[in-house]
Amino acid sequence: MAVEIIFQCGDKKFWEKHTDKKEKMHYVFSYLLNKLQEYLPDFKVANAVIHFDEASPHMHVVGVPVWEGAKRGLAKKVSxxxxxxxxxxxxILQDRLREEAGMCFRFNVIEELAEKSLGRNHDLSVVEYKVTKEAEHLEELKEQVKDSDLDLFAKKLAYKEVSRTQDKRLNEIKDDIRSREMEIESLGYQTCSMKSNLNE
Known part of the structure; x- marks a missing residue:
């Protein structure tokens, strides 16, 4: 098992105004990586990569959480x-490291970080995560049903229009046939009349 932590200072709007200061984030991220290892020695960092190719610079840290002190099984294990x-x-992650990031950011980038937003940076329990995922899935299903209903409604309208057009065309053909039958009948009646006149 590995855990990934992403560190980011500033948002897209901030970095659009301060593109010239992006390179200074090397110092901030190096400092944060050292502090992470100091504050969380049980998190063994395997890889840390800084990205400058997106809206704001950020660092991906991948590591393994190693815990000692298990009473059953191995004394040292991934947990x-x-x-x-x-x-x-x-x-540690949301308070102390954020404070460290703010201090280092002020020193290197010469700017202040925005205040922490309420309702963000909250880890979900397994149950909360599952409920959230189920709610998202339910919303997706509702959208699919809505789309299917709209599609079905559109198909019904198209069917009614085609049916109406075909009925109209069929009635026109029937009227044309009746009209021709009447012409044929009248021609047949005239032919009989002419024969009758000739015989006399």
């Missing part, structure tokens, strides 16, 4: 749950 506890996530 995200024991390394990334709610306290670790809240206090």
């Amino acid at each position: 995200k749950r024991n390394v990334f506890t709610p306290e670790t996530l809240s206090v």
Whole structure:
């Protein structure tokens, strides 16, 4: 099991105004990586890559959470749950490292980071995650049903229009046949009349 953490300072709007300062983020991300290893020694970093190719610079850190102290099984094992506890996530990743990032950002980029947004940076429990995913899936299904209903409605309208057009054409053909039959009858009656006149 590996865990990925993404560090980003500033958003798209910020970096559109400060493109000349992007390179200074090397210092900020190097500092944050050192602090991450200091604050979370049980998270063994395997890889850290800085990206400058998107809207804002960011760093992907991939590592393995190694926990010691298990009472059953191996004494040392991979365990995200024991390394990334709610306290670790809240206090270390979201508070202390954010504070460190802000300080380093001010020093290197000479700018302030925006305040932390409420309702963001919240890790979901397994149950919350499953409920969220099910709700998203339900919304997708509702959209599919809505699209299917619209498609069915459009097909019904098209069918009615085709049916109406065919009925109209069929009636025109029937009227034409009746009219020709009447012409034939009248020609037949005239022919009989002429024969009758000739015989006399």
